[in-house]
Amino acid sequence: xxxxxLYEPFEVDNQIIALLDISQDKDxxxxxxxxxxxxxxxFDSRTTKELVNEFYKINGTGFATGKILSGxxxxxxxPFVFAYVSYMPMTGxxxxxxxxxxxxxxxxxxxxxxxxHFVTVHGFEIKLSFPRGDLEKRIHDVCMLSEKxxxxxxxxxxxxxxxxxxxxxxxxxxxxxxxxxxxxKKIVRKVLNINSACDKILKxxxxxxxxxxPEAETLISFYRxxxxxxxxxx
Numbered sequence: 001x002x003x004x005x006l007y008e009p010f011e012v013d014n015q016i017i018a019l020l021d022i023s024q025d026k027d028x029x030x031x032x033x034x035x036x037x038x039x040x041x042x043f044d045s046r047t048t049k050e051l052v053n054e055f056y057k058i059n060g061t062g063f064a065t066g067k068i069l070s071g072x073x074x075x076x077x078x079p080f081v082f083a084y085v086s087y088m089p090m091t092g093x094x095x096x097x098x099x100x101x102x103x104x105x106x107x108x109x110x111x112x113x114x115x116x117h118f119v120t121v122h123g124f125e126i127k128l129s130f131p132r133g134d135l136e137k138r139i140h141d142v143c144m145l146s147e148k149x150x151x152x153x154x155x156x157x158x159x160x161x162x163x164x165x166x167x168x169x170x171x172x173x174x175x176x177x178x179x180x181x182x183x184x185k186k187i188v189r190k191v192l193n194i195n196s197a198c199d200k201i202l203k204x205x206x207x208x209x210x211x212x213x214p215e216a217e218t219l220i221s222f223y224r225x226x227x228x229x230x231x232x233x234x
Contacts, residue, residue, distance in 0.1 A: 006030055007042040012054040014085045015039075018118075018126055019048045019100040031097075035126065037105065047097045052087065055080050069145040073183065077138070081145040083153055084170050088142045090116065090128050099128045103142060104171040111135040121169055143176045147188050 006029050020033040022043075030043030032051055044051065056062030059082045066081040080087040080100075090099040107121045116130035154164045166174070176184070 004029070004033075005042050006045065007034070007039060008045065010034065010039075010042075010044055012051060012057050014058050014102075014104075016087070016100075017102050017105045017120060017124075018128070019051055019087075020128070021048045021097045021099055023047050023097050035124075037122070048100060049097045052080065052100060055087070058082065058085065065149055066145060069148055072148075073141065073144065073187065075141055075145075079142045079145065081142065081149050083150050083164070084146065084166050084173055086142050086146045086173055088138065090130055101126070101128065102171075103139060103146075103173055104169060106171045109135060109139065109172070121171055139172060140176050140179070140181075143173050144183060144188050146173045147177065151188075 015037040016034060017037055018035040020035070021031075022028045022033050023031040028043065030045045031047045032044045033041065034044050034051075035041050053062075059065075061082070063078060063080055066079050069081060070078045077089050079089065084104055086103045087100045088103055090101060101116075101118060105120050105122075106118050107123075108119045110117045111130060111134075114129065114131045116128050116135050118126040118128070120126065150164060150166075157164055
């Protein structure tokens, strides 16, 4: 690591390929190792937890989409998901300092013993610790959330005679679009009702602001009425 440099100030963006936790390495020049599409590989004094908490700078909403969708799919590990940008935590709880991988930059992957091996769309190899779990299933689940968020945005844009166009680089995020698993059939491909989706978002926000049932249901009904008024001319 002697040839690597400390890059500061680094503004978090969607060109991060991977974040490696090195906070326990006393000989390193930072707490995180950042693998970036444009800037290369460098140290950052912030921990991976601190860096991912700044992902809201990418889309303005941060982990809200990933949290809502993870709740719907009942997933333990909360990824950052926003259309064709998805970052997956590799080990432990996503609230800790762990390694993260940007699946939009991954071309192929494999699991050997307790490690995950990734090859990026640029041909670079990344090896990360993955002590437990099924890598294929974990990636599949994150891709499901990505698909569902894309469907939500597409539904919104269709109403404005617009369309959502993926970038030239989506990595593995579209690999499971033809998957026939139960979750894909019952949840991902279910016709999206925008009003129902907005209710779920509103309920999530109220719950995380400390508003609990049944008060939350009353407030949702109240806010829905007012939101519906905003939608209309009168």
